[in-house]
Amino acid sequence: MNKKIVNLQKIIKLVWILHCYPYKRFRTLFLSRNNMTTRFSRSMVAAFLALIGVSAAEAASSWSFTAGGNESGTGNFGNTRSYAGAGDGGNVTISAWSNTKNNTSGTQNAYIESAYLGTYSGGLGVTNRDAGSTAGDTYEGTIQNSTSPGHTMDNSARYDSMLFDFGAGASAALKTVTVGWWKTDSDLTVLAYTGSGTPTFLSADVGYSTLLSNGWSVVKASNSAHYTNAANGGVSQSSDVAGYKPLTVNDLNISSRYWLVGALNTLVQSLPSADTSKDFIKIAGVTADYGQVSEPASVVLAGGGLLGLLALRRRRH
DSSP states (O other): OOHHHHHHHHHHHHHHHHHHSOHHHHHHHHBOSSOTTTOBOHHHHHHHHHHHTOSOOOEEEEEEOSSOOEEESTTSTTOEEEEEOEETOOEEEEEEEEEEETOSSOGGGOEEEEOEEEEETTEEEEEOTTBBTTTTBTTOOOSSSOOTTTTSEEOSSSOEEEEEEOOTTEEEEEEEEEEEEEESBOOEEEEEEOSSSSOGGGTSOOOGGGGGGTTEEEOSTTSOSEEOOTTTTOOOOSSOGGGOEEEEOOTTOOOBSEEEEEEOOTTTSOOSSOOOOOOEEEEEEEEEEEEEOOOHHHHHHHHHHHHHHHHHHHHHO
16 A cells, blocks of 8 residues: 555544543643643654654565666666565666766776666676777777676776665665676675765766765775675676575665665775776675655644644643
8 A cells, every 4th residue: 555645544543543532631641741731741752653654664675686677768878777676675776877977087087977787697787988999998898789798897997886776765774785797806895875865976076086075985894885705706607596696785784765886996995905806797686674764744744733633622621
């Protein structure tokens, strides 16, 4: 059932209970003795929040990316793919990004811009806009003609990443990221957006090197943005689902609407020691604790209705 309808039903139920409840008992139970006209007791607040569902409990959910999903902007840079979650999960919309904008003075100074998110055997991969030798990303290939491993999410010449958007009013605490295919190495960088509004690189010129000062946060207790050897030494896979490797992430248990997962990105955060191996990765799925935030309008409506009811009952008694 639609969650807004469920919340409305809860509000109506609460108002009816308060209407039928004897006023003297209601006053004793729910109003503060110090100031009965303006203050509610803790039990009243707790009951109110429980009935209207202000705090949404998160539930374990999973999303598989081994199929094409619901694609928007088909066959073009800036496309997105949406996938429905199993369990209590809603939809997640995924887009591809890479630091290819204004790339005139080296990768270090380039801005993040949209790329192409493709679906392949083994999961999702990225083709950025600097494909071909003339643009500098020699092995990237093109949207229509990508040769392995160019259509993977990689850090060869450019830094590719995927943005996971769990939708307005939703929050997800990412738990695992599953590697479905990899070559050479399988290191990842994982960030959660904890800033306000939407990530700045969606509408402004922002580079990877400033993400941690633009609302993005690491989700690892060691304060590292990186996860090395995500495939855990496993054999490179493509169609054998049993061989896919889930990487456990986010031991800080951070919840966010937006998550950024990319091939190891030393522009975001440097490594303690040099890592010369390039990472070529496809993402086959994720798991998360997923929850919906209750609609503010419902809370305001319920609060206004309760205050009005209390005022009316006080006048009657």
